[in-house]
Amino acid sequence: MPDAVLLHDLPALSALRSPEAAALTHGGTHTTYGALQTAIERCAAGLLQLGIERAARVAVFLEKRVENVVACFGSAAAGAVFVPLNPLLKPEQVGHILRDCNVRVIVTSGERLALIADTLRQCPDVRTVVLIGDNTPSEKEGLGKFAVIGWNELLDAAAPKAHRVIDTDMLAILYTSGSTGKPKGVVLSHRNMVAGAKSVATYLENTAQDVIVSALPLSFDAGFSQLTTAFHVGARVVLVNYLLPRDVIRAMEQESATGLTAVPPLWIQLTQLDWPKAISERLRYFANTGGRMPFETLKAIRARAPKARPYLMYGLTEAFRSTYLPPEEVDARPDSIGKAIPNAEILVLREDGTEAGPNEPGELVHRGALVSMGYWNDPDKTAERFKPLPYGVGGRESGLVIPELAVFSGDTVRRDAEGFLYFIGRRDEMIKTSGYRVSPTEVEEVLYSTQLVGETAVFGVDHDTLGQAIVAIVTPRPGGTLDRDELLALCRAQLPAYMVPAVVDVRGGPLPRNANGKIDRPTLAREYRADTQVAAR
Secondary structure: OOOOOOOOHHHHHHHHHOOOOEEEEEOOEEEEHHHHHHHHHHHHHHHHHOOOOOOOEEEEEOOOOHHHHHHHHHHHHHOOEEEEOOOOOOHHHHHHHHHHOOEEEEEEEHHHHHHHHHHHOOOOOOOEEEEEOOOHHHHOOOOOOOEEEEHHHHHOOOOOOOOOOOOOOEEEEEEOOOOOOOOOEEEEEHHHHHHHHHHHHHHHOOOOOOEEEEOOOOOOHHHHHHHHHHHHHOOEEEEOOOOOHHHHHHHHHHOOOOEEEEOHHHHHHHOOOOOOHHHHHHOOEEEEOOOOOOHHHHHHHHHHOOOOEEEEEEOOOOOOOOEEEOHHHOOOOOOOOEEEOOOEEEEEEOOOOOEOOOOOOEEEEEEEOOOOOOEOOOHHHHHHHEEEOOOOOOOOOOOOOOOOEEEEEEEEEEEOOOOOEEEEEEOOOOEEEOOEEEOHHHHHHHHHHOOOEEEEEEEEEEEOOOEEEEEEEEEEOOOOOOOHHHHHHHHHHHOOHHHOOOEEEEOOOOOOEOOOOOEOHHHHHHHHHHHHHHHHO
């Protein structure tokens, strides 16, 4: 059996091995690998029949459903580049992305088309709208400049010859969730995604018997990873569009889930619910990404699923995934982000480019096959984040003439004497107060440890004497109340004086999320600063 080289090889090879095995579950309906592969091939043929050029962009603006998966992998098979759009994005954000990367074809539903119809008219490069569902004729009205076809019509096309593609060609553009409406696109190659699938499936020990619940958006690198790791081993993915966290619990129970990856805000919500016994009997592992999981939340998950192996992970879209903490190390060092994933090297560098010593703070730098191709159409931001690796660092020797680009994350970490990494904070989020640099995540961890707080976001605001004052936005636990004085007293008992929040703002939950489900700290900080300025006038 050949090895996967291109993204669409992943489901194709699983279809060759086990065509009758279930690949996807959506709404209680299973799609086999054989049927999925046929749909992917037909989608690729339809796009080629439309005249899609090599590396032309195909946007997919849908909730999680089988057609979403087929459109992404079909675009890859056609030699195009897919652009998954988070279904939570507003029309102006969708329009920015469509114009920014010159999208030629957009796959969407009638419902979503109604939301973005005016926006589409301002996107001169869009040629074709492919509509999911049976309401195509009525949706064609008023969209004269576009060709509008139905999904079934696309899949009924003949099969022209596909464009030649190699693994270093670009495959996808994932746009980060921008709170300003101007997200930036990270360009990924086939090699990036396939190497990532193999790496993650290796340390998660995924097999064809796994049932993976997909709760994260497919526009989020960790969300799309649920597909690629599953398809690499022939596992089944359960596509979940949840309105409430209880919907995720229900899917885990009904589908006998063996694996779930989520971001900390979702884990916090899940641990506030009762878990049926069936979940703990079947769940083999759970994984965290997108920020540090509060220790109290980790303990709560392990109490509900004691047999499941915990994987604490760190990653960035620019390099997909960087580190993980092996489950056997969680009890000894639960606050660590672990070590490099397979086929990646993680460096901790000083500002002069030399390697930091044990427990010395430095910038996390990622090198290897998962380093992406940069930011689309943004040379300045690309140059800030993607830099040549200095000689004498990692595997770089002075005799190598061609430079190697690595991702300089902007995150400050330290590496202990045993090689385990610890996250300190993002450089642009560090709070500078009373002459100290304070990590907001470190303060948040203490707030969660009090067990008084449901959710929290910590940030700094300008202060005449402190430089910056620490502000904590907090919510009470579900069904409870929160005593601000009690919370501050517990903080003073656990934190040095300069790290104790100067302001504790108690609000009803939940706190706002960005499009990837993370607590939107930048927006909360911006709104708090604006409200404070208004109140001071």
